[in-house]
Amino acid sequence: xxxxxxxxxxxxxxxxxxxxxxxxxxxxxxxxxxxxxxxxxxxxxxxxxxxxxxxxxxxxxxxxxxxxxxxxxxxxxxxxxxxxxxxxxxxxxxxxxxxxxxxxxxxxxxxxxxxxxxxxxxxxxxxxx
Amino acid sequence: xxxxxxxxxxxxxxxxxxxxxxxxxxxxxxxxxxxxxxxxxxxxxxxxxxxxxxxxxxxxxxxxxxxxxxxxxxxxxxxxxxxxxxxxxxxxxxxxxxxxxxxxxxxxxxxxxxxxxxxxxxxxxxxxxxxxxxxxxxxxxxxxxxxxxxxxxxxxxxxxxxxxxxxxxxxxxxxxxxxxxxxxxxxxxxxxxxxxxxxxxxxxxxxxxxxxx
Numbered sequence: 001x002x003x004x005x006x007x008x009x010x011x012x013x014x015x016x017x018x019x020x021x022x023x024x025x026x027x028x029x030x031x032x033x034x035x036x037x038x039x040x041x042x043x044x045x046x047x048x049x050x051x052x053x054x055x056x057x058x059x060x061x062x063x064x065x066x067x068x069x070x071x072x073x074x075x076x077x078x079x080x081x082x083x084x085x086x087x088x089x090x091x092x093x094x095x096x097x098x099x100x101x102x103x104x105x106x107x108x109x110x111x112x113x114x115x116x117x118x119x120x121x122x123x124x125x126x127x128x129x
Numbered sequence: 130x131x132x133x134x135x136x137x138x139x140x141x142x143x144x145x146x147x148x149x150x151x152x153x154x155x156x157x158x159x160x161x162x163x164x165x166x167x168x169x170x171x172x173x174x175x176x177x178x179x180x181x182x183x184x185x186x187x188x189x190x191x192x193x194x195x196x197x198x199x200x201x202x203x204x205x206x207x208x209x210x211x212x213x214x215x216x217x218x219x220x221x222x223x224x225x226x227x228x229x230x231x232x233x234x235x236x237x238x239x240x241x242x243x244x245x246x247x248x249x250x251x252x253x254x255x256x257x258x259x260x261x262x263x264x265x266x267x268x269x270x271x272x273x274x275x276x277x278x279x280x281x282x283x284x285x286x287x288x289x290x291x292x293x294x295x296x297x298x299x300x301x302x303x304x305x306x307x308x309x310x311x312x313x314x315x316x317x318x319x320x321x322x323x324x325x326x327x328x329x330x331x332x333x334x335x336x337x338x339x340x341x342x
Protein backbone atom coordinates (compact mmCIF):
# COMPACT_ATOMS: atom_id res chain seq x y z
CA UNK A 1 0.00 0.00 0.00
CA UNK A 2 2.67 2.46 1.03
CA UNK A 3 4.54 2.00 -2.26
CA UNK A 4 1.60 3.40 -4.18
CA UNK A 5 1.48 7.09 -4.64
CA UNK A 6 -1.24 8.59 -2.44
CA UNK A 7 -3.98 10.28 -4.42
CA UNK A 8 -6.62 12.08 -2.30
CA UNK A 9 -9.16 11.85 -5.13
CA UNK A 10 -8.72 8.11 -5.75
CA UNK A 11 -11.02 6.85 -2.98
CA UNK A 12 -14.01 4.51 -3.36
CA UNK A 13 -17.39 6.04 -2.35
CA UNK A 14 -17.69 4.17 0.96
CA UNK A 15 -14.09 4.53 2.14
CA UNK A 16 -13.14 7.13 4.74
CA UNK A 17 -12.28 10.35 2.94
CA UNK A 18 -9.73 12.89 3.99
CA UNK A 19 -10.48 15.45 1.34
CA UNK A 20 -13.74 17.38 1.23
CA UNK A 21 -13.49 17.49 -2.56
CA UNK A 22 -13.22 13.75 -3.11
CA UNK A 23 -16.09 13.00 -0.73
CA UNK A 24 -18.35 15.58 -2.38
CA UNK A 25 -17.25 14.29 -5.78
CA UNK A 26 -18.56 10.80 -5.03
CA UNK A 27 -21.99 12.28 -4.23
CA UNK A 28 -21.88 14.46 -7.36
CA UNK A 29 -21.02 11.45 -9.54
CA UNK A 30 -23.92 9.57 -7.91
CA UNK A 31 -26.31 12.49 -8.53
CA UNK A 32 -25.18 12.75 -12.16
CA UNK A 33 -25.67 9.02 -12.80
CA UNK A 34 -29.07 9.03 -11.06
CA UNK A 35 -30.23 12.08 -13.05
CA UNK A 36 -29.02 10.44 -16.27
CA UNK A 37 -30.87 7.18 -15.54
CA UNK A 38 -34.04 9.06 -14.52
CA UNK A 39 -33.87 11.13 -17.72
CA UNK A 40 -33.40 8.02 -19.85
CA UNK A 41 -36.35 6.37 -18.07
CA UNK A 42 -38.68 9.27 -18.86
CA UNK A 43 -37.37 9.42 -22.46
CA UNK A 44 -37.81 5.66 -22.96
CA UNK A 45 -41.39 5.91 -21.65
CA UNK A 46 -42.27 8.84 -23.94
CA UNK A 47 -40.52 8.01 -27.21
CA UNK A 48 -42.21 6.19 -30.07
CA UNK A 49 -38.97 5.01 -31.66
CA UNK A 50 -38.51 1.93 -29.47
CA UNK A 51 -40.10 -1.51 -29.78
CA UNK A 52 -43.26 -1.19 -27.68
CA UNK A 53 -43.34 -4.52 -25.81
CA UNK A 54 -39.72 -4.09 -24.70
CA UNK A 55 -40.21 -0.68 -23.11
CA UNK A 56 -41.56 -1.96 -19.77
CA UNK A 57 -38.66 -4.40 -19.37
CA UNK A 58 -36.20 -1.63 -20.23
CA UNK A 59 -37.78 0.65 -17.60
CA UNK A 60 -37.46 -2.03 -14.92
CA UNK A 61 -33.78 -2.54 -15.84
CA UNK A 62 -33.16 1.23 -15.66
CA UNK A 63 -34.87 1.39 -12.25
CA UNK A 64 -32.75 -1.45 -10.87
CA UNK A 65 -29.62 0.27 -12.23
CA UNK A 66 -30.62 3.51 -10.51
CA UNK A 67 -31.21 1.69 -7.21
CA UNK A 68 -27.69 0.29 -7.58
CA UNK A 69 -26.32 3.82 -8.08
CA UNK A 70 -28.14 5.00 -4.94
CA UNK A 71 -26.81 2.05 -2.90
CA UNK A 72 -23.19 2.59 -3.96
CA UNK A 73 -22.90 6.37 -4.04
CA UNK A 74 -25.44 7.47 -1.38
CA UNK A 75 -25.72 4.53 1.01
CA UNK A 76 -22.06 3.50 0.59
CA UNK A 77 -22.54 -0.23 0.19
CA UNK A 78 -19.07 -1.44 -0.77
CA UNK A 79 -17.28 -4.76 -1.16
CA UNK A 80 -14.93 -3.94 1.71
CA UNK A 81 -14.57 -6.41 4.62
CA UNK A 82 -16.23 -4.02 7.09
CA UNK A 83 -19.29 -3.94 4.85
CA UNK A 84 -19.93 -7.71 4.67
CA UNK A 85 -22.78 -7.60 7.20
CA UNK A 86 -24.54 -4.80 5.33
CA UNK A 87 -24.20 -6.61 1.99
CA UNK A 88 -25.50 -9.90 3.44
CA UNK A 89 -28.50 -8.16 4.99
CA UNK A 90 -29.15 -6.40 1.67
CA UNK A 91 -28.91 -9.70 -0.23
CA UNK A 92 -31.46 -11.28 2.12
CA UNK A 93 -33.76 -8.26 1.75
CA UNK A 94 -33.53 -8.42 -2.05
CA UNK A 95 -34.31 -12.15 -1.95
CA UNK A 96 -37.47 -11.58 0.09
CA UNK A 97 -38.55 -8.64 -2.10
CA UNK A 98 -38.19 -10.72 -5.27
CA UNK A 99 -39.97 -13.74 -3.72
CA UNK A 100 -42.90 -11.59 -2.61
CA UNK A 101 -43.23 -9.59 -5.84
CA UNK A 102 -42.53 -12.22 -8.51
CA UNK A 103 -44.37 -14.90 -6.53
CA UNK A 104 -47.48 -12.73 -6.12
CA UNK A 105 -47.54 -11.48 -9.70
CA UNK A 106 -46.97 -14.97 -11.11
CA UNK A 107 -49.61 -16.70 -8.98
CA UNK A 108 -52.24 -13.94 -9.23
CA UNK A 109 -51.78 -13.64 -13.00
CA UNK A 110 -52.38 -17.38 -13.51
CA UNK A 111 -55.24 -17.35 -11.03
CA UNK A 112 -56.94 -14.53 -12.95
CA UNK A 113 -56.24 -16.23 -16.31
CA UNK A 114 -57.73 -19.53 -15.13
CA UNK A 115 -60.81 -17.93 -13.57
CA UNK A 116 -61.88 -16.22 -16.77
CA UNK A 117 -64.92 -13.94 -16.73
CA UNK A 118 -67.44 -14.64 -14.02
CA UNK A 119 -70.94 -14.24 -15.45
CA UNK A 120 -72.64 -15.79 -12.40
CA UNK A 121 -71.22 -13.04 -10.19
CA UNK A 122 -72.56 -10.28 -12.41
CA UNK A 123 -75.91 -12.06 -12.53
CA UNK A 124 -76.03 -12.15 -8.76
CA UNK A 125 -75.47 -8.42 -8.65
CA UNK A 126 -78.14 -7.88 -11.30
CA UNK A 127 -80.64 -9.95 -9.27
CA UNK A 128 -79.84 -8.07 -6.10
CA UNK A 129 -80.34 -4.76 -7.84
CA UNK B 130 0.47 -9.29 20.59
CA UNK B 131 -0.42 -9.26 24.27
CA UNK B 132 -3.83 -8.42 25.65
CA UNK B 133 -2.71 -5.00 26.75
CA UNK B 134 -1.19 -4.02 23.40
CA UNK B 135 -4.32 -4.53 21.32
CA UNK B 136 -6.46 -1.81 22.97
CA UNK B 137 -3.55 0.59 22.80
CA UNK B 138 -3.29 0.04 19.05
CA UNK B 139 -7.03 0.63 18.63
CA UNK B 140 -7.66 -2.94 17.43
CA UNK B 141 -10.28 -3.76 20.04
CA UNK B 142 -13.30 -2.08 21.46
CA UNK B 143 -12.80 -3.34 24.96
CA UNK B 144 -13.85 -7.00 24.53
CA UNK B 145 -11.71 -10.00 25.34
CA UNK B 146 -11.51 -13.51 23.95
CA UNK B 147 -13.68 -14.85 26.79
CA UNK B 148 -16.76 -13.03 25.43
CA UNK B 149 -17.00 -15.27 22.37
CA UNK B 150 -17.03 -12.18 20.16
CA UNK B 151 -13.62 -12.81 18.58
CA UNK B 152 -10.34 -11.13 19.35
CA UNK B 153 -11.65 -7.68 18.42
CA UNK B 154 -14.55 -7.73 20.82
CA UNK B 155 -17.95 -6.21 20.06
CA UNK B 156 -18.10 -3.43 17.49
CA UNK B 157 -18.52 0.13 18.70
CA UNK B 158 -21.99 1.65 18.91
CA UNK B 159 -21.26 3.88 15.90
CA UNK B 160 -21.11 0.67 13.80
CA UNK B 161 -23.82 -1.41 15.51
CA UNK B 162 -26.57 1.23 15.63
CA UNK B 163 -26.50 2.18 11.91
CA UNK B 164 -26.35 -1.57 11.10
CA UNK B 165 -29.48 -2.19 13.16
CA UNK B 166 -31.13 0.77 11.46
CA UNK B 167 -30.13 -0.65 8.06
CA UNK B 168 -31.94 -3.88 9.03
CA UNK B 169 -35.04 -1.83 9.89
CA UNK B 170 -34.88 -0.01 6.54
CA UNK B 171 -34.56 -3.33 4.69
CA UNK B 172 -37.61 -4.73 6.50
CA UNK B 173 -39.45 -1.53 5.58
CA UNK B 174 -38.54 -2.19 1.94
CA UNK B 175 -39.93 -5.74 2.32
CA UNK B 176 -43.17 -4.15 3.58
CA UNK B 177 -43.25 -1.97 0.48
CA UNK B 178 -42.66 -5.01 -1.76
CA UNK B 179 -45.99 -6.41 -0.50
CA UNK B 180 -47.71 -3.13 -1.41
CA UNK B 181 -46.03 -3.17 -4.85
CA UNK B 182 -47.20 -6.76 -5.40
CA UNK B 183 -50.75 -5.73 -4.43
CA UNK B 184 -50.65 -2.78 -6.81
CA UNK B 185 -49.29 -4.89 -9.67
CA UNK B 186 -52.09 -7.41 -9.15
CA UNK B 187 -54.87 -4.81 -8.97
CA UNK B 188 -53.58 -2.21 -11.44
CA UNK B 189 -56.13 -3.23 -14.10
CA UNK B 190 -59.06 -3.74 -11.71
CA UNK B 191 -60.53 -0.32 -12.48
CA UNK B 192 -64.20 -1.34 -12.20
CA UNK B 193 -65.09 0.87 -15.15
CA UNK B 194 -63.58 3.89 -13.40
CA UNK B 195 -60.62 6.05 -14.46
CA UNK B 196 -57.47 4.20 -15.54
CA UNK B 197 -53.85 5.05 -14.78
CA UNK B 198 -53.48 6.50 -18.29
CA UNK B 199 -56.21 9.07 -17.64
CA UNK B 200 -55.09 10.02 -14.12
CA UNK B 201 -51.31 10.40 -14.06
CA UNK B 202 -49.43 13.49 -15.19
CA UNK B 203 -45.82 12.73 -16.12
CA UNK B 204 -44.63 16.34 -15.83
CA UNK B 205 -45.67 16.52 -12.17
CA UNK B 206 -44.02 13.16 -11.51
CA UNK B 207 -40.79 14.37 -13.16
CA UNK B 208 -40.72 17.43 -10.84
CA UNK B 209 -41.43 15.23 -7.80
CA UNK B 210 -38.64 12.85 -8.84
CA UNK B 211 -36.17 15.70 -9.32
CA UNK B 212 -37.05 17.24 -5.94
CA UNK B 213 -36.61 13.98 -4.04
CA UNK B 214 -33.38 13.06 -5.84
CA UNK B 215 -31.84 16.48 -5.14
CA UNK B 216 -33.05 16.21 -1.55
CA UNK B 217 -31.25 12.88 -1.19
CA UNK B 218 -28.07 14.41 -2.64
CA UNK B 219 -28.21 17.44 -0.33
CA UNK B 220 -28.71 15.10 2.64
CA UNK B 221 -25.36 13.56 1.68
CA UNK B 222 -23.79 17.03 1.69
CA UNK B 223 -25.17 17.57 5.22
CA UNK B 224 -23.42 14.38 6.37
CA UNK B 225 -20.16 15.54 4.75
CA UNK B 226 -20.42 18.84 6.65
CA UNK B 227 -21.36 17.05 9.89
CA UNK B 228 -18.33 14.74 9.67
CA UNK B 229 -16.19 17.88 9.64
CA UNK B 230 -18.14 19.30 12.63
CA UNK B 231 -19.29 22.28 10.58
CA UNK B 232 -22.53 23.21 12.33
CA UNK B 233 -23.61 26.05 10.06
CA UNK B 234 -23.35 24.09 6.80
CA UNK B 235 -24.88 20.97 8.37
CA UNK B 236 -27.91 23.04 9.35
CA UNK B 237 -28.10 24.76 5.95
CA UNK B 238 -27.95 21.47 4.02
CA UNK B 239 -30.45 19.81 6.39
CA UNK B 240 -32.81 22.72 5.84
CA UNK B 241 -32.48 22.43 2.03
CA UNK B 242 -33.05 18.66 2.34
CA UNK B 243 -36.26 19.29 4.27
CA UNK B 244 -37.40 22.09 1.94
CA UNK B 245 -37.04 19.84 -1.11
CA UNK B 246 -38.92 17.14 0.80
CA UNK B 247 -41.74 19.64 1.44
CA UNK B 248 -41.84 20.46 -2.30
CA UNK B 249 -42.20 16.75 -3.05
CA UNK B 250 -44.92 16.30 -0.46
CA UNK B 251 -46.90 19.36 -1.63
CA UNK B 252 -46.95 18.10 -5.23
CA UNK B 253 -48.07 14.68 -4.03
CA UNK B 254 -50.85 16.17 -1.88
CA UNK B 255 -51.94 18.37 -4.82
CA UNK B 256 -52.12 15.26 -6.99
CA UNK B 257 -54.13 13.37 -4.35
CA UNK B 258 -56.65 16.16 -3.75
CA UNK B 259 -56.99 16.68 -7.51
CA UNK B 260 -57.73 12.98 -8.04
CA UNK B 261 -60.19 12.78 -5.13
CA UNK B 262 -61.89 15.94 -6.43
CA UNK B 263 -62.39 14.24 -9.79
CA UNK B 264 -64.11 11.31 -8.06
CA UNK B 265 -61.01 9.11 -8.32
CA UNK B 266 -60.60 8.56 -4.58
CA UNK B 267 -59.43 5.35 -2.92
CA UNK B 268 -62.98 4.03 -2.66
CA UNK B 269 -63.61 4.19 -6.44
CA UNK B 270 -61.89 0.94 -7.49
CA UNK B 271 -59.42 -1.72 -6.36
CA UNK B 272 -56.79 -0.08 -8.57
CA UNK B 273 -57.21 3.27 -6.81
CA UNK B 274 -57.24 1.66 -3.33
CA UNK B 275 -53.93 -0.01 -4.13
CA UNK B 276 -52.54 3.22 -5.62
CA UNK B 277 -53.41 5.37 -2.60
CA UNK B 278 -52.09 2.73 -0.19
CA UNK B 279 -48.74 2.38 -1.98
CA UNK B 280 -48.03 6.03 -2.81
CA UNK B 281 -49.67 7.27 0.41
CA UNK B 282 -47.47 4.95 2.48
CA UNK B 283 -44.41 6.43 0.80
CA UNK B 284 -45.76 9.91 1.44
CA UNK B 285 -46.29 9.04 5.11
CA UNK B 286 -42.66 7.94 5.30
CA UNK B 287 -41.56 11.25 3.75
CA UNK B 288 -43.67 13.11 6.34
CA UNK B 289 -42.03 11.13 9.16
CA UNK B 290 -38.63 11.91 7.63
CA UNK B 291 -39.45 15.64 7.55
CA UNK B 292 -40.41 15.58 11.25
CA UNK B 293 -37.15 13.76 11.94
CA UNK B 294 -35.12 16.35 10.00
CA UNK B 295 -36.79 19.15 11.99
CA UNK B 296 -36.03 17.35 15.27
CA UNK B 297 -32.42 16.80 14.26
CA UNK B 298 -32.00 20.47 13.40
CA UNK B 299 -33.40 21.51 16.78
CA UNK B 300 -31.16 19.03 18.60
CA UNK B 301 -28.08 20.16 16.68
CA UNK B 302 -28.93 23.74 17.50
CA UNK B 303 -29.07 23.08 21.24
CA UNK B 304 -26.53 20.23 21.71
CA UNK B 305 -24.16 20.78 18.76
CA UNK B 306 -21.94 17.79 17.99
CA UNK B 307 -20.75 17.27 21.56
CA UNK B 308 -22.59 14.06 22.53
CA UNK B 309 -21.30 11.13 20.46
CA UNK B 310 -24.82 9.98 19.61
CA UNK B 311 -25.52 13.09 17.51
CA UNK B 312 -23.43 11.75 14.62
CA UNK B 313 -25.09 8.33 14.96
CA UNK B 314 -28.54 9.87 14.73
CA UNK B 315 -27.53 11.87 11.66
CA UNK B 316 -26.21 8.70 9.99
CA UNK B 317 -29.51 6.87 10.66
CA UNK B 318 -31.46 9.85 9.29
CA UNK B 319 -29.42 9.84 6.09
CA UNK B 320 -29.92 6.06 5.64
CA UNK B 321 -33.69 6.56 6.04
CA UNK B 322 -33.83 9.48 3.61
CA UNK B 323 -31.75 7.73 0.92
CA UNK B 324 -33.92 4.59 1.27
CA UNK B 325 -37.06 6.68 0.65
CA UNK B 326 -35.55 7.82 -2.64
CA UNK B 327 -34.81 4.20 -3.63
CA UNK B 328 -38.46 3.30 -3.00
CA UNK B 329 -39.55 6.33 -5.03
CA UNK B 330 -37.47 5.07 -8.00
CA UNK B 331 -39.55 1.89 -7.94
CA UNK B 332 -42.81 3.89 -7.61
CA UNK B 333 -42.19 6.31 -10.48
CA UNK B 334 -41.08 3.45 -12.74
CA UNK B 335 -43.74 0.84 -11.92
CA UNK B 336 -46.71 3.08 -11.13
CA UNK B 337 -46.29 6.25 -13.17
CA UNK B 338 -44.14 5.35 -16.21
CA UNK B 339 -45.23 1.76 -16.90
CA UNK B 340 -48.79 2.73 -15.90
CA UNK B 341 -48.95 5.39 -18.62
CA UNK B 342 -47.23 3.52 -21.45
